[in-house]
Structure formats: C-alpha cells, structure tokens
Amino acid sequence: MSKNELRIFAGRSNIRLAEKIAKRVGTPLGKCEIRNFSDGELWVKYYENIRGCDVFIIQSTNPPAENLLELLIMIDAAKRASARRVTAVVPYFGYGRQDRKDQPRVSITAKLVANLLTEAGADRIITMDLHAPQIQGFFDIPVDHLYSSAVYTSFFMKKNIRKLTVVSPDVGGIKMARAFAKRLHAELVLIDKRRPHPNKTEVMNIIGNAKDRNILIVDDLIDTGGTFCNAVEALRDAGAAEIFGACTHPLFSGNALKRIITCELSKIYVTDSIHMPENKQAAQKIKVLSVAGLFGEAILRAFKNESISSLFDVDKDK
Numbered sequence: 001m002s003k004n005e006l007r008i009f010a011g012r013s014n015i016r017l018a019e020k021i022a023k024r025v026g027t028p029l030g031k032c033e034i035r036n037f038s039d040g041e042l043w044v045k046y047y048e049n050i051r052g053c054d055v056f057i058i059q060s061t062n063p064p065a066e067n068l069l070e071l072l073i074m075i076d077a078a079k080r081a082s083a084r085r086v087t088a089v090v091p092y093f094g095y096g097r098q099d100r101k102d103q104p105r106v107s108i109t110a111k112l113v114a115n116l117l118t119e120a121g122a123d124r125i126i127t128m129d130l131h132a133p134q135i136q137g138f139f140d141i142p143v144d145h146l147y148s149s150a151v152y153t154s155f156f157m158k159k160n161i162r163k164l165t166v167v168s169p170d171v172g173g174i175k176m177a178r179a180f181a182k183r184l185h186a187e188l189v190l191i192d193k194r195r196p197h198p199n200k201t202e203v204m205n206i207i208g209n210a211k212d213r214n215i216l217i218v219d220d221l222i223d224t225g226g227t228f229c230n231a232v233e234a235l236r237d238a239g240a241a242e243i244f245g246a247c248t249h250p251l252f253s254g255n256a257l258k259r260i261i262t263c264e265l266s267k268i269y270v271t272d273s274i275h276m277p278e279n280k281q282a283a284q285k286i287k288v289l290s291v292a293g294l295f296g297e298a299i300l301r302a303f304k305n306e307s308i309s310s311l312f313d314v315d316k317d318k
Contacts, residue, residue: 006303007050007083011059011074013067014275017091017292018058024296030055034070042070044077051082056126056299061094061113062251062274068094068113072120079121087124087302088117089295091273092221092249096131099138114138126298128273128291129220129248132172144298144308148248148271149176151289153183155269156216156246163241165189165213169231173219180218180246187213191231211239221249222270225256229263242266249273250286257282 009030010018022029031047055078059071071088078086098109110132117125118141125139128146136143156164164186168177170193181188189208215235222228232243245268252260260268261282270276271291294311301308 005053005084006056006299007048007053008056008058008299009046009074009078011057011067011070013060013062013070014058014091014272016275017060017272017290017295020272020290020292021058021089021296021299024293025299032074034074042066042073044070044073046077046081049081050078052084054085054087054303055083056087056089056303058089058091058295060092060274061090062092062249063094063253068116072116075117075120075122085123086121087126087299088122089299090125090127091271091291091295093127093130093135096135099132099135110135111138124302126295126302128271128294129176131220133175144302146291146294146298146308146311147179148273148291148294149179149183150294150311151271151291152218152246152269153180155289156180156184161214161216161242161244163212163214165208165210165215165240167191167210167215167217167231167235169193169217169219169227176220177218180216184216186216189215191234193227193230206234206238210235212241215240215243216246217243218246220247221251222247222256222260223251224254225252225259229259232263232265236264245269247271250276252276261285 006027007030008022008027009032012034018029033045035043057074061068075086095109095113124142126144129148136145164184166177166181166186167189168174169191174190178188189210192205192207217231235243243265247270250270267285269287269289272288273291298308298311
C-alpha cells in the first residue's frame with residue numbers, strides 16, 4: 001500500500017489532539033467541512049477523494065450529544081464516498097457509564113452507542129480506557145482498547161516518588177489501580193464509597209494504610225469531582241503526606257474545576273482525550289499529558305495490519 005491511501009479526518013470535539021495524532025502519523029489532517037445550518041442541523045462534506053482509502057476519523061463523544069451525532073454523520077459520509085475501511089478513533093467513549101440495567105426501566109446507552117457506530121458504517125473502533133472494559137463486547141466489529149497507563153507509568157517512573165501508594169477511589173477502579181501499583185512497585189489502597197444519589201458520593205472506609213504515604217489516586221474519568229475530592233479529604237484525614245491524581249478523561253462538569261483547585265491536592269495529571277479550555281488558575285494544579293503518540297502508533301499499526309497488543313502489554317493482566 002502507498003502511504004497516501006491513509007487518510008485522517010477530525011471532528012470538532014478535539015482538533016488539537018487530532019492535529020498531534022496526524023503529526024505523529026506523518027500525514028496532514030484531511031480536508032473536510034462540518035457546519036451547522038441555522039436550525040442547528042449538521043452537514044458534513046469531504047473535500048478529498050477517499051475512494052478505496054483507509055479512513056480514520058478522530059472524535060471524542062463527550063457532551064454535548066452533537067459530538068456523537070457529528071461522528072456518526074462523518075462515518076456515514078465516508079462510507080458513501082466509497083472509503084475502503086472506516087475506523088472511528090474515539091479517545092473518550094461517551095455514555096460508557098450506562099453499561100448495565102442497574103435499576104428498572106433504564107437504557108443501556110453504552111450498547112446503544114455501540115450499535116449506532118456500527119450501523120453508521122464503522123469497520124473498527126480505536127478507543128482508550130473504557131469505563132468498563134467489557135463494553136468491547138457490545139460491538140460486533142473489532143475494538144482496539146488502549147490504556148493511558150502506557151503513558152502514565154513511564155511518566156511516574158521518571159518522577160520516582162518515594163513511599164508511593166496507589167489509591168483506587170472506588171471498587172470499580174481497582175484493576176486500573178492494581179496495574180499502576182504493580183508497574184510502579186507501590187502499595188495499593190482501596191476507598192469504599194457509597195453513592196446515595198447520582199453524582200453524589202460519600203466516603204465510607206479506607207482499606208489499607210495511607211498514613212505518611214505519598215498518594216497517587218488513579219481513575220478513568222472525573223465528572224463533577226465529588227468522588228475524587230472526597231477521596232483526597234479522606235486520605236488527608238488518614239494521615240497521607242503528598243497527594244497526586246491521575247485521570248484519563250477530564251470531563252470536569254459543573255463545579256468540578258473549582259473543587260479540584262481548592263482541595264488539598266498537590267497536582268493532578270490528565271490526558272488530552274478531551275479538550276480542556278485554558279484556565280490560568282487551574283494550570284497551577286492540572287498538568288496535561290498527551291496521548292497523541294499512543295493513538296498515532298495505533299493508527300499506523302492498524303493501517304499496516306500489524307499487532308496493536310504490544311501498545312498495552314503494560315496492562316495485559318487487567
């Protein structure tokens with residue numbers, strides 16, 4: 001295959017990350033136009049001939065819901081333009097938290113979104129740190145599931161934090177925390193929490209020793225910041241020394257940013273899977289690590305039909 005058969009296009013949810021990924025791959029972003037009619041309806045047009053090409057569309061599906069609809073329309077337009085294969089590169093897979101019927105008469109939206117992407121014409125999905133790894137099974141097409149820990153573990157190894165303990169802020173994140181602790185040769189602590197209402201958390205118990213330890217709290221996403229900041233407060237009360245955070249998807253809705261800025265946290269590291277508006281006050285406490293290299297390498301390997309598994313061998317025991 002010639003190199004020009006690979007085409008990368010981007011939706012509007014995270015143009016900066018898409019540009020970095022394209023640079024890593026060594027090809028410019030393809031030319032397409034996405035615009036809204038006066039009533040808000042979306043319109044997409046590719047300005048390049050993509051017939052027979054391997055097309056990769058980069059778009060996170062965080063709110064607003066227009067981001068998801070935009071991705072679906074871009075996939076449909078590419079298939080109708082006779083692209084040979086269309087891969088949806090979704091750094092953040094939105095609606096992944098609704099992955100089961102945990103109460104009567106609710107939707108399993110993670111499955112619904114998987115169906116929508118497949119029906120729109122996607123041949124493959126590349127994503128990172130799904131809220132529940134089993135969501136891969138909701139798709140009837142191949143899914144390459146990347147892990148941000150491939151970026152984080154090498155970063156924290158270089159920082160060489162002494163007396164380090166990795167903390168999972170809830171039971172659901174214990175596998176992710178265990179993978180971090182194993183690679184960083186750190187101790188492991190679990191926080192048992194209860195959620196009386198959606199987006200409301202109450203820390204109940206700390207399982208393990210946090211006293212006089214430097215803490216790294218790891219989570220796949222932070223939404224309102226309630227769980228994370230409650231964990232910081234509980235660890236402080238338990239006698240923790242310095243507290244750091246590592247989060248893959250910084251949704252930061254509502255007052256989350258204010259909570260994180262004001263809580264007793266030394267620094268939190270996030271990825272650029274979701275575009276974060278610049279905030280000078282937040283910049284003192286929040287550092288962004290790019291996952292463009294990880295996605296760029298995954299795209300190149302997918303294009304060449306090479307194995308992608310070595311990119312996340314760091315977490316193969318998950």
